[in-house]
Amino acid sequence: DLFTKATRSKALEAEKDVRNSVYDFIIVGGGTAGCVLANRLSANPEWKVLVLEAGEEENIDYDIPGIPTKDLRPILWNYRTERNGFSCLSRPGGSCEVRTGKVLGGSSVVNDMKYTRGSRKDYDAWHSNGEIGSLEWKFENLVEHFKHSEDNGDYDILMNSFYHSRGGEMHVQRFKYMDRHMEQFLGAFAEMGFRSIDINTNAPEAAVNNQFVISNNTRLSTNTAFLKPVRHRKNLVVKTGATVTKLIIDHQEKAVDGVLYEIEKGKEQLAYAKKDTILTAGAINNVRLLHLSGIGPKEELSKHNISVFLDLPVGSSYQDQVTIGGLAFSIGDVAIDENQIIEDFKTWFQNRGGPLASKGINQISAFIQLFENKNGPNVELALEGNYIRSDKFMLTNVSVHTAEESSLPLPYYNLVNINPVLLKPKSKGKVTLNKRNPKYGRPVIQANLLKETEDLDALVDSVDIALQLLNTKELKKAEIKIAPLDLFPCDRLQNRDQWNCIARHYTKALGNPIGTCRMGGNKTNSVVNYDLKVHGIERLRIIDASIMPTHVRGNIFAPTVMIAEKGSKIMNKDWKENKGNFL
Numbered sequence: 288d289l290f291t292k293a294t295r296s297k298a299l300e301a302e303k304d305v306r307n308s309v310y311d312f313i314i315v316g317g318g319t320a321g322c323v324l325a326n327r328l329s330a331n332p333e334w335k336v337l338v339l340e341a342g343e344e345e346n347i348d349y350d351i352p353g354i355p356t357k358d359l360r361p362i363l364w365n366y367r368t369e370r371n372g373f374s375c376l377s378r379p380g381g382s383c384e385v386r387t388g389k390v391l392g393g394s395s396v397v398n399d400m401k402y403t404r405g406s407r408k409d410y411d412a413w414h415s416n417g418e419i420g421s422l423e424w425k426f427e428n429l430v431e432h433f434k435h436s437e438d439n440g441d442y443d444i445l446m447n448s449f450y451h452s453r454g455g456e457m458h459v460q461r462f463k464y465m466d467r468h469m470e471q472f473l474g475a476f477a478e479m480g481f482r483s484i485d486i487n488t489n490a491p492e493a494a495v496n497n498q499f500v501i502s503n504n505t506r507l508s509t510n511t512a513f514l515k516p517v518r519h520r521k522n523l524v525v526k527t528g529a530t531v532t533k534l535i536i537d538h539q540e541k542a543v544d545g546v547l548y549e550i551e552k553g554k555e556q557l558a559y560a561k562k563d564t565i566l567t568a569g570a571i572n573n574v575r576l577l578h579l580s581g582i583g584p585k586e587e588l589s590k591h592n593i594s595v596f597l598d599l600p601v602g603s604s605y606q607d608q609v610t611i612g613g614l615a616f617s618i619g620d621v622a623i624d625e626n627q628i629i630e631d632f633k634t635w636f637q638n639r640g641g642p643l644a645s646k647g648i649n650q651i652s653a654f655i656q657l658f659e660n661k662n663g664p665n666v667e668l669a670l671e672g673n674y675i676r677s678d679k680f681m682l683t684n685v686s687v688h689t690a691e692e693s694s695l696p697l698p699y700y701n702l703v704n705i706n707p708v709l710l711k712p713k714s715k716g717k718v719t720l721n722k723r724n725p726k727y728g729r730p731v732i733q734a735n736l737l738k739e740t741e742d743l744d745a746l747v748d749s750v751d752i753a754l755q756l757l758n759t760k761e762l763k764k765a766e767i768k769i770a771p772l773d774l775f776p777c778d779r780l781q782n783r784d785q786w787n788c789i790a791r792h793y794t795k796a797l798g799n800p801i802g803t804c805r806m807g808g809n810k811t812n813s814v815v816n817y818d819l820k821v822h823g824i825e826r827l828r829i830i831d832a833s834i835m836p837t838h839v840r841g842n843i844f845a846p847t848v849m850i851a852e853k854g855s856k857i858m859n860k861d862w863k864e865n866k867g868n869f870l
C-alpha cells in the first residue's frame with residue numbers, strides 16, 4: 288500500500304514525517320485553477336489536501352487595478368517564444384514574451400481581470416458525438432459551473448438569470464470610476480453600430496465597458512477569493528516556493544503515487560496522494576513536468592533519453608491568442624502632475640478610490656465579427672492607455688515598443704493603443720523541454736503565432752475596422768488622431784502590405800496559452816478524457832487552461848475557473864461513489 292511504499296522510499300526518515308507527507312489530493316500549482324480546487328476539495332474535512340506552488344505569497348501591491356502588468360514581471364515565469372521568421376520579428380531576439388504568473392493565485396494575480404466567457408458555440412465545439420462523457424461539456428451543462436462561483440454586482444447584467452448569479456466567491460463588476468475618454472470611445476463605437484450589451488450572453492458583437500473580477504475596486508485573484516478564506520482548514524496544507532519536479536509513478540499499477548518537489552534547488556522532497564494528483568501548473572509548465580516524468584510524445588522524450596511511460600501528445604496543439612502593436616491614437620497633450628499621482632496612490636490605499644481604482648481606458652473593448660461567419664465575434668479590439676512624454680512626440684516618431692509600455696499607471700495616458708486580439712487563432716505550436724537543461728531551463732515554446740494566413744488576414748481586417756473609429760463624429764470632435772509611430776521596417780509599405788508587415792514584426796502573445804493537455808476521447812489526439820483523467824494512467828488528472836481544446840471567443844480566466852469548478856464536481860462524485868481508498 289501507499290504508506291508502505293512511502294516508508295520504504297524514505298527508510299531513514301522518521302515515520303511521523305512520512306505520515307505527514309501522505310495526502311488524499313495533491314494540487315500541483317496554486318494558480319487560477321489550483322486555488323479553486325483547493326477550496327472545493329478541502330471543503331470535505333475527511334480529505335487532506337496539499338497545494339504545492341512554485342511562486343511566493345501574493346502581495347497587496349499586485350491588487351491595485353491601475354498598475355500595468357509590465358510592473359508585475361518579478362512574479363512571472365518570464366518565458367519567450369522561439370524565433371520563427373514569420374512573427375515577433377521586431378521583438379527582442381525575434382521572439383515574443385509569454386507572460387504567466389509565478390505566485391500563489393498564478394496568472395489571476397497578473398492578468399487584466401476581465402470577466403469574459405466566450406460563446407456557447409465554443410464550448411459546444413469541444414464535445415464530440417459519440418464520445419463518452421463529452422456531452423457533459425456542452426454549454427447548457429457548463430453554465431451552472433460558471434454561476435456557482437459568480438457574484439455579479441451589476442444589476443442590469445444579473446437580471447439575465449440563465450447566465451448570471453450572485454453569492455459565489457468571485458465578485459464580478461464594472462469599475463465605478465469612469466475614465467474621461469470612455470464616453471467618447473463608447474460613443475464612437477455606437478456610431479459604428481456596436482451595441483453595448485453583455486458579451487457573456489453570446490452576443491454576436493458588442494462594444495462594452497467590461498466587467499472585471501474585483502472586490503471593493505481591488506483585484507480579486509483566485510487566491511484571495513477561494514484560498515485565503517479557507518487557509519485555516521486543518522485538512523489543507525499550502526506550501527509556497529515549492530516546485531514540483533517529477534511525478535512518482537507506480538509502473539506496475541500504472542498509477543501516480545505522488546510527486547517529488549523542491550523548496551531548495553537540488554533537494555528533493557516527496558509527497559504522496561492516496562486519491563488524485565492534480566496538475567494545475569498551466570499550459571506550459573504541465574508539459575515540462577509530464578515530459579520529465581516520461582509522459583509525452585515518444586520522439587520528443589527520446590531526444591532527452593527519458594524512458595517513455597506513456598506516449599501521449601502532451602505539449603502539442605499549443606495555442607495562444609495574439610495581438611499586434613502599432614495602432615495607436617493620440618489624444619493630445621495631457622499634463623501629468625506627479626504629486627497628483629502620489630495623492631491618487633494615497634487615496635487608493637486609504638479608501639480604494641480614485642483613478643487607480645480603475646483600469647482607465649483599458650476598461651473598454653469591442654468584440655467584432657469578421658467575415659460572413661455568424662458564429663460570433665472573432666476579434667476583440669482591446670483599448671489600452673499609455674503615456675509618452677510630449678517632447679518625444681515632437682522630436683521624432685515614437686517607437687512601437689515605447690508606445691506599448693506605459694511608464695505610468697494605466698489611468699494616466701495620452702495615447703490609446705487599439706490592440707486587435709485574435710480570439711480564435713488557427714495557428715498551433717508545441718511546447719517541449721529545454722534542450723540543455725530540461726529540468727530547470729525555460730521550456731521551448733514554438734508558438735507559431737500567425738503561421739496560418741487566415742490569422743494574419745483576420746488581424747489586418749480588424750485594423751481596417753479600428754481605423755474607422757477616426758471617422759466618427761465623437762473622435763473627430765475630440766480631435767483624436769492616429770499617433771506617429773515609427774513602424775520600421777514597415778513604414779515604406781502601404782495599406783494592407785504595411786499592416787501585414789506590422790503584424791509580423793510587432794506581434795504580441797497574449798499569455799492565454801491552452802491546448803497542450805487537451806481534452807478528448809482518445810489518446811492519439813488528446814491527453815485527458817472528459818473526466819479530466821490522463822489517458823492510460825490512474826490517479827492523475829489535469830484541471831486548468833491546458834485542457835481546453837480550442838479558445839473561446841473571450842479571454843480565459845473565467846473559463847479556467849469554470850473548468851476547476853467542473854473538475855471538482857467530477858472528483859467529488861468519483862471519490863464519493865467509489866470509496867476507493869488506497870490505504
Ligand SMILES: Cc1cc2nc3c(=O)[nH]c(=O)nc-3n(C[C@H](O)[C@H](O)[C@H](O)COP(=O)(O)OP(=O)(O)OC[C@H]3O[C@@H](n4cnc5c(N)ncnc54)[C@H](O)[C@@H]3O)c2cc1C
Nearest residue numbers: 316318319320341393394399400401531798832842843844
Ligand atoms: C498579462 C496577462 C493578462 C491576462 N488578462 C486576462 C484577462 O483580463 N481576462 C482573462 O480572462 N484572462 C486573462 N489572462 C489569462 C488568464 O488569466 C490565464 O490564462 C489563466 O488564469 C490561466 O490559469 P491556469 O490555472 O491554467 O494557470 P495559472 O494561473 O498560470 O497557474 C499555474 C500555477 O502553477 C504554478 N506552477 C507552475 N509550475 C509549477 C511547478 N512545477 N510546481 C509548482 N507550481 C508550479 C505557477 O507558478 C502558477 O501559480 C491574462 C493572462 C496574462 C498573463
